[in-house]
Amino acid sequence: MISVFGSANMDLVAYVSEAPGRGETVTGHRFRTIPGGKGANQAIAAARAGVRVAFLGAVGDDGFGAELRDTLSEAGVDVRGLRQVPGPSGIAHIVVDDAGGNSIIVVPGANGTVAGPSGDDLATIAASEALLLQLELPMAAVVAAAEAGSVAGVPVVLTPAPAQPLPDELLDAVTLIVPNEHEAAAITGATAPEAALDALLERVEEAVITLGSEGALYGSRSGERVRVPAVEVKAVDTTAAGDTFVGALAVARAERLPMADALRFASTAAALSVQREGASTSMPTRWEIEDFLT
Template identity: 45%
Template sequence: MTANVVVIGSLNMDLVTRAPRLPRGGETLIGHSFATVSGGKGANQAVAAARLGARVSMVGCVGSDDYGVQLRDALKAEQIDCQAVSAVEGSSGVALIVVDDDSQNAIVIVAGANGALTPAVVERFDAVLQGADVVICQLEIPDATVGHALKRARALGKTVILNPAPASRPLPADWFAAIDYLIPNESEAAALSGVTVDSLQTAENAATQLIAMGAGKVIVTLGAQGSLFANGTGFEHFPAPAVKAVDTTAAGDTFVGGFAAALASGKSEAEAIRYGQIAAALSVTRAGAQPSIPTMSEVQAFKLA
């Protein structure tokens, strides 16, 4: 069955440099390489869902610059419906990314056109939401827009996923009731719950707190330690596939897109989590954001290996 996934979120041009390590304050390092790569958490998740088996529509904004054209073209090349990707005056969103020799990254985001994705823009494309099975949001667009999108998707009876990234503070309390699956990483789970996450036990504590706040179910992604699923009655830990990491950029986005595509196609929660984990594991073996995201056939081949 072909799924319908709608992603409401950001499109950024990633300006990526590789360096021996992440620079300290006031320090200048000599880098290894530089590349411009289509990214943005929203667009990354849309590409992941499309490559991993879903029929995808994107709702977002790009600028009137060359980056805006490139970002839309990158989505269209993946057969993603871009009727709801609007061009606005000014610059597109950008992300400045440094990746070190241990494959860890540091990122600075400039919202640009993503700041123009208002609730009114989402309302203009309500028919796109109505055609969805699953709706995904993140936090690289205005909070008012995220809140509106979550609540509208809930009112339409859709499966609602929020990847609360980047998160540095608790979510508005009235968002939680609209969220079926809240998918934070360790630092995001800590920021949202107030519980430091540095072990599987503390991840369970954070997830318990987030469900008490009103989230339907919580999946805490734990990098090389896999992920933790919580549904209010218990927990399940899913170990991560063992791979050699080259670049962790977009690993979380790949997980979210893969999970959504699998869930929308009728797979069980456990199957969807494993599917997203394999896709994310494959993505970290390659450099870049969207270029690193695997296809459905690659994930299936990995499972058979």
């Protein structure tokens, strides 16, 4: 089982030919509400890729909260750790242009009320093969969950997004960090991926930097280095590509695949997701990933 301690948001998605600049108004050609949030996305991606997943987080007592819970449950995610709190659920305003690029504004809502893992959450984390974390919950809560995973001997996988300063107590508890190239540069100050990887490995045991069309780069303190090329596809919407990658990578690592194979599995899942619109609606099943690989 993989546990995900993270955010659940309702994505409010506007599709436009070209994203507006500052002070500019443009006309969109479509609008959708799609369940998302980095935590929920990773949970759904991992469940569809073939493992049991438990989600730990919070939603509001509004209609969005009920829909988020139902979406996770229908994907096969255990939602007993998803608590309901008074007030609105988290939301994300997303603008997607015709090239598949996006810009996002997140309003935390119920996610901002999460102070840390509960007693039941701690038991779930301790029983897991991996704990997935992101930064859409309060930092103190993320640190507490990471430390709980570390104390229990559970591998802790951190997606450092949205990018922000990372406290030492968080990184001390992280096993694997998975930033994209922009987040890696923001964390380390190094723009070259190899240099950024070296800098990350001074703070964590393992790191994967996703490089978009350039693939993904892995390194460990043991000296292992693996680079895999990107899977070439036509992108329609890149909103949840990173979360799909992390969820699938966690599954591959739980199944003890060699790192090169794990990265290919995760890259394939992400490539399939960008060919579809939305976040949770875009994530492939295990059969789809394996069929594409073969």
